Amino acid sequence: MNDQITMKLNMDKLILQALEEDITSEDITTNAVMRESRTGEVDLICKEDGIIAGLEVFKRTFELLDENTKVEFYVKDGDKVKNKDLMGKVTGDIRVLLSGERTALNYLQRMSGIATYTNTVASLLKNTKTKLLDTRKTTPNMRIFEKYAVKVGGGYNHRYNLSDGILLKDNHIGAAGGVKEAIEMAKEYAPFVRKIEVEVENLEMLKEALSAGA
Incomplete structure (x- = not known):
């Protein structure tokens, strides 16, 4: 800042x-x-x-x-x-x-x-391996200020905007037809993206995401 x-x-x-x-x-x-x-x-x-x-x-x-x-x-x-x-x-x-x-x-x-x-x-969360991340759910026109405040408070910034990385949520997975399909489509569309993240709701989704290369 x-x-x-x-x-x-x-x-x-x-x-x-x-x-x-x-x-x-x-x-x-x-x-x-x-x-x-x-x-x-x-x-x-x-x-x-x-x-x-x-x-x-x-x-x-x-x-x-x-x-x-x-x-x-x-x-x-x-x-x-x-x-x-x-x-x-x-x-x-x-x-x-x-x-x-x-x-x-x-x-x-x-x-x-x-x-x-x-x-x-x-x-x-001190003395644990868990890191506290923020989201994009910021006040309009306040993102740069609010995400900076998170860092000052001891948290970590996640994606700054939609162009920063791929984060597949339930609505993306639903539109693609499943976790595996969503990840494959993401890799095909943006092979240059180093990290594909998937929000999962249970262990089965987790296993499917990992096996598909998330």
Whole structure:
């Protein structure tokens, strides 16, 4: 997430869309009470124990509104934070701080919530061979943020999108006429794919999938 190339190519447009959703023409409330630019400072204070995630997205939200905004953090993604911890300070045009705070906090709160829950589940699997994977069941336009939060929390990313690999589910198997048939069709259509995964519901399906080369 600290990769500036990734940030600009993949995340800037999504953050801008979120800001545009919240500010269609102007922040009429802020502009009503703050007619001129004035520098101010706000504290970023934790309100609940957990794992923090999304700090760079939080920072970038303000920078996209005004590149002169300064953000200083006292924690980093993946740190355990506690209620009332001072996690950072944001300094800049008060109008920018007021207009961008909700979008910035929405990202930070959601990503931290995912990281915290992931960490709770991942800790139950500690000292086992089981790995906790995410899925594609992400919030629209939030996948890059939510999957990053899973990694911060101690989980692992599975497929990012439908082009990343073959995962045959019950509906695919049904359409193909069976596990063996589905795997054979997948191998024929995409022989370059290194891994074909199959969701199975019982041991018989498992044996059939393995014998067919999944």
